[in-house]
Amino acid sequence: MQQRYDDRPDIHLTTLPVTSAPEDHAATLQQAHAYQISSAKDETPARWFADERLLAHMPDLLCVSTSGSGYDTVDVEACTRAGVLVMNQAGANARSVAEHTLGLMLGLNKRLAESDHRLRRGGDFSREDLMGRELYSKTLGLVGIGHIGRRVAELARAFGMHVIAHDPLLDAETIGQRGARPVTLPVLLGEADIVSLHCPRQADTLDLFDAQAFAAMKPGALFITTARGGIHSEAALTAALQSGHLAGAGIDVWDVEPPPQEHPLLQMSNVMATYHTAGVTHEARRNIATWAADQLLATLDGQVPPRLLNPEAWPRYAERFQRLLGA
Template identity: 35%
Template sequence: MKPFIFITRKLPQTVIEPLNQEFRVEMWEKEDVPVPRDILLEKATGASALITMLSDKVDTELLENAPSLKVVANLAVGYDNIDLKAAKQKGVAICNTPDVLTDTTADLTFCLLMAAARRIVEADRYIKEGKWKSWSPLLLAGTDIHHKTIGIVGMGSIGEAVAKRAKGFDMNILYHNRSRKPEAEKSLGASYVSLDELLDQSDFVVVLAPLTAETEGLFQKEQFLAMKKSAFFINAARGPIVNEEALAEALETGEIAGAGLDVFTNEPISSEHPLLSFDNVVALPHIASSSTETRIGMMNLCVQNIHAVLNGDKPKTEV
């Protein structure tokens, strides 16, 4: 019998056609609804490979009940939804989709920064709601981006790509990372600083760090109090890095000027969430890598990884 592959979200047939030629493939057919846990567990029991989303937990329970599983291809660069230790013990290869989404994610991150600073969403809503009656000198006046200081928390490939964009705006670039990046410092003029220094000096604090035991809950009330009152907080990494209650309080009390958020602790976020009540918050539904070209590229990379492992070859992007 052909090896069985289960895909946890509907993907274009053109993407999965190479798998259909060699393997038995089944897909969860709903694009916008996560596969229910019980169905995922059921399908995993006979699967040789899974293509998963960030919303799918690949934990000990799943791995213990998937004796044929050889590879999990996660449609993301992050893999905090997967128990890597348990997967290693079971001999299951875990693959992600790095590099292919770097520039697309950096574009969206800088877009969030600009939208928050220049009040783009507010202005769009203002005109569409018929509120624009005349030109006035400080109508929806925002904050300049050029020549300001950007502080990047997490200087991986996406962080460096954001710094490259900031350089084009003549921004002063600070970064905090678990290790220094001398080449980035040289090519981008970035300066390595402590987190405290970054918070104190930055006009825009941009979070691009992975979600780990060290970064979970990194931003609390203390961190927002350390920021400039004129500063903006941008998060395009993972929601749990931030205490959302502390962020909402900082916005409510004016401790920071605004925020641009692509990620949240619980996704999808409720429309009643306090963070969505602020005009100075730009909120997006976790779409940093969501360009057609990039998402298709990510899907193709997942397919290539699965094809390689099931044919006895080394995967292209194993975690």
């Protein structure tokens, strides 16, 4: 990413220490036209979130860019009111997250973590005590089939799985083109042997998977999420696993990250847990940094960013762009 900016002497890049406060960098923030921010809400102090408080320090700000597909650290509505464009890097880590999703499916179905833990602890047990299942011929239900979901569908089909999907943002033809049979959410919950979440965290998806949704899932099904914390209820998932209604869960995202060590889901042998690392690969981080730099530079050159989240901000943004940059 640095090379992208080095090739543009008209762009001045400043990195602000996350441990500092906006008040410590008043002059820099006053002049800033673009702001790059982490997508990780639990790793970014709230004082650096792109919200009304920070925008008050940045009167010349034109655009905010997140370092991933998520934008939990950005108040999109506040940015829109201020005429500030918001963009993400959706798709940059899609392959990494899709592979991680398949890894969780394989790990749960083959009981890999359980086997590893039992061997390390020692004791008497037979191989049959850890008997797993194949992915072949199982039905995978995708809740969301965007950048990541479509790649999960591709990998799942390579394992001989049947793929169904629910995505209210896409029509049936598009879902079919992306490798899945379109279904309603109730049908998906009733048919899928494995349910995998790939939808964004927003007002209409918060607590989408509550006690009622888990109860509607097929008995003995697996639940996988590499989406965002808050889309599923951790308490409801815990109850569904404790009751035996669900056979297991693979969880990469949490309400609080990392989750506390005493979290009930971390005490269960049929839960495979990771720390929001699905998209944390060398390849994905390189893609995100490169995409973010290219998109910011193009936006500052007057182009429409390809991954714009608030197009309704464009009229006011365009007026401010012309006034501030004379273009």
